[in-house]
Amino acid sequence: RGTYDVIENEGTVEICAVLTGGVLSTDTEITLQARDNTARFRSDYSTRGVRPTLPAFSNRTCGRFNIINDTISEPLFENFTVLITGISPENSELTIDQTLSFIRIQDDDLAVIGFERDTYSFLENAGTTMVVTVVLSNEVVRPFTVRVVGDPGPMTPGNSGTPVNQVLGFAANDNSSANLRQIVPVTIVDDSISGEAVQTYPLNFTDVPQGITIGSFRSTNIVIIDDDESVVRIVDGDKTVLESDGSSVITVVLTGANSDIVSVDVLNSTSGVVGTATFLSSQDVTTQTFNITVNYLDDSVALEPNEIFTYTLGNLRGEARIGMSNTSTHTLVDDDRLTVQFNERMYTFNEPDGAVSIAVNISNPIAQGFTISTGRIIQTQPFVIRSGPSFSDPLVFTPTGPMTINVNGIVTDDIIALEDVEIYRVQLSNLNISSPYVTVGAPTNVRVISED
Structure with missing residues (x-):
């Protein structure tokens, strides 16, 4: 044939030579030789030539040329040629037709x-x-x-x-x-x-x-x-609050822009909601701040122990997470001032009075008890025989007890005439608590008049 078609992945193509006009009485070797055209030896085919044998008394013989099946996307058709270049043994009665046959390779590798x-x-x-x-x-x-x-x-x-x-x-x-x-x-x-x-x-x-x-x-x-995170957190840390302040502020901050509203509750230690921080949608602001005010009762009760209030964030709503720090501890310090003092600055007694008393009071209710002592300050006075009582007593004030306590004593009637007026002081001492908010009052004066 003048043209043989072969698909690249078929691997081989059979080329045949035919004898016309008679037959030969002996076997004859036919040389088929390939030549490059658009297809190249060792790139597109791998057989340079074949020598099939034409059997005696036969008129057809074939040989195979190997086609290289590569994975390269090439032009759809490439070709090389095959022609008969010789026979063996030579025979002068044979004419070799050297017309080229085209072997056309169809590339089946798609890019x-x-x-x-x-x-x-x-x-x-x-x-x-x-x-x-x-x-x-x-x-x-x-x-x-x-x-x-x-x-x-x-x-x-x-x-x-x-x-x-x-x-x-x-x-x-x-x-x-x-x-x-x-x-x-x-x-x-x-x-x-x-x-x-x-x-x-x-x-x-x-x-x-x-x-x-x-x-x-x-x-x-x-x-x-989107893996951007808005983070809410408390930024105050721990703080000390005086009772007289009446309130304190918890500052909650949202870091990062957010496409929707974010809100979070501030909870006390019993999970009660003391306030809600709400942050509006913002695609420009990267930090928003919200202040929540916590109120405290100023009860005028002195000597209360410090109270601890811990606040945390919870019940988050919106696209955000709760970050660290997440708590704020407020130490509430009682700053109600307490004064311990005598009721009067001067007490006057007469010798015949006998049983007498002076009074000590506290200015505010108290949350814890304490003791304090009273006692006479020794003084020397001429022409006076001591008749007034010492008023030396320990006093105990309690949260449920009275706010005024009397200190009792006996005035001695010595039946001595012409004495000077006896004057002395009684002081408060030995307070058994230490607090910057407790004041001990000044001594009181006691005057005893002789009526003899």
């Missing part, structure tokens, strides 16, 4: 280009530039380019994708991974806005040259997952 996956998912803060892989199935004999495009839409708050317009070039006769697997950079904008919806937009091929087939992943979706 298929496509994305490696149909979806690429990226976290928003994973990095500013991520990559998408484009795969070429086979080596090609001619270089070509394709364009990858994608548009996420206008750049608005909450849109973290950026347009893609990337030209990829594939070299000829290069089966390296760098050539067959190329990357498309995709820029992700980390906008620090939490609570955004998942964003998806496609990438597609354009400007694909003839002869290049687009594979099953002819497009891919870019999926951007």
Whole structure:
């Protein structure tokens, strides 16, 4: 035949020589020789020549030429030629027809280009530039380019994708991974806005040259997952609050922009809600502050022990998380002042009075008891015989007891005339508690008049 067609992956092609006009009485070897044309020896076929034997009294013999089944996308048809170059033994009665036969190889290797996956998912803060892989199935004999495009839409708050317009070039006769697997950079904008919806937009091929087939992943979706976190926390730390202040402030801060309202409760130690911090949606502000006022009762009761109030965040609502620190401890210090003093600055008694008393009082109710002593300050006076009592007693004040306690004594009537008036002082001492908010009053004066 003048033309033989073979598909590349068939591997061989059978070429036959025929004898016409008679037969030969002996076996004859026929030489079939291949010559390059558009198909090349060792690139497209691997048999340079064959020598099939034409049996005696036969008129047909065939030989096979091997076709190289590569994975290179080549022109659809390439060919080489075969001709009869000789016979053995030689026979002068035979005429060799040296007309060329064309062996036409049909390339069945398709150059298929496509994305490696149909979806690429990226976290928003994973990095500013991520990559998408484009795969070429086979080596090609001619270089070509394709364009990858994608548009996420206008750049608005909450849109973290950026347009893609990337030209990829594939070299000829290069089966390296760098050539067959190329990357498309995709820029992700980390906008620090939490609570955004998942964003998806496609990438597609354009400007694909003839002869290049687009594979099953002819497009891919870019999926951007928002992993920005808004964090709420208490920033006050621990603090000391005086009871007379009446209130204290707990400061709650939201860090990070948020696409929706975020609210969180401030809870006391019994999980009661003392206030709610609410932060409005904001795509620009990265820090918001909310103050919650906690009120305390100033009860005028002195000597109360310090009270500890611990506040935490809970019942979070919205796209955020509770960060550290999450607690604030307030130490409430009782600063109600207490004065312990005599009721009177001067007490006057007459010798015949006999049983007498002086009084000590406290200015406020108390939360804990204490003791204090009274006692006469010794003084020397001429022309006076001591008749007044010492008023030396320990006094015990309790939360449930009276706020005034009498100190009793006996005035001695010595029946001595012409005495001077006896004057002395009685003081408070030996207070058994220490507090900057307790004041001990001044001594009181006692005057005893002789009526003898």
